[in-house]
Amino acid sequence: AQSVAQPEDQVKVAEGNPLTVKCTYSVSGNPYLFWYVQYPNRGLQFLLKYITGDNLVKGSYGFEAEFNKSQTSFHLKKPSALVSDSALYFCAVRDIWGKLIFGQGTELSVKP
Amino acid sequence: EPEVTQTPSHQVTQMGQEVILRCVPISNHLYFYWYRQILGQKVEFLVSFYNNEISEKSEIFDDQFSVERPDGSNFTLKIRSTKLEDSAMYFCASSEGGTANEKLLFGSGTQLSVL
Numbered sequence: 001a002q003s004v005a006q007p008e009d010q011v012k013v014a015e016g017n018p019l020t021v022k023c024t025y026s027v028s029g030n031p032y033l034f035w036y037v038q039y040p041n042r043g044l045q046f047l048l049k050y051i052t053g054d055n056l057v058k059g060s061y062g063f064e065a066e067f068n069k070s071q072t073s074f075h076l077k078k079p080s081a082l083v084s085d086s087a088l089y090f091c092a093v094r095d096i097w098g099k100l101i102f103g104q105g106t107e108l109s110v111k112p
Numbered sequence: 113e114p115e116v117t118q119t120p121s122h123q124v125t126q127m128g129q130e131v132i133l134r135c136v137p138i139s140n141h142l143y144f145y146w147y148r149q150i151l152g153q154k155v156e157f158l159v160s161f162y163n164n165e166i167s168e169k170s171e172i173f174d175d176q177f178s179v180e181r182p183d184g185s186n187f188t189l190k191i192r193s194t195k196l197e198d199s200a201m202y203f204c205a206s207s208e209g210g211t212a213n214e215k216l217l218f219g220s221g222t223q224l225s226v227l
Contacts, residue, residue, distance in 0.1 A: 032212040043116075043203060043220040044155070051213040090155060097168050098143060098210040102155040 006103035022075040023091030118219035134205030
């Protein structure tokens, strides 16, 4: 069965510092991986996806994610964090039937 | 970018009552989904819908739940007799295609509170 795991419930960084939100996956076949962000009292917003090709995927709001097949990871990164990046981040895998399977979510807190 | 819209944003109901959550997917999308998120927990898949029928449903989606696309634009989730444990944020999502490489776009959710 397809699954993703986010090992950290919370990540705290200072504004201007790089940030990483971790995700590992377990899939049979090719992985189709996604990152979504949820701001307080809002829906899930698509950030980026990995389908095939370059291992470094660029997305919205300056975020990028690195696909690593040998480590079965798809970590979300940003070179310089903003206070406004504070939100809940979800890694997800889409299975062959079309549905998204989400990780537990990681709360990112960026302090000034 | 086009948006998925959901109404109402908040719904309070008494246990045992029926509720209908409404969604307007993006107009050219063909695949529709409902997810829910209980406070502090992960986002859980409920049901997927394509070509006017359910494609897949989770264990959560029991006989108390039903979905419908009554016209060309709306997509609804009905809970026949609500329970306390149905209290959650319910998200509607849609995608243009059903292949694994396409993104789902989500609405802002309906917060359901069952008293």
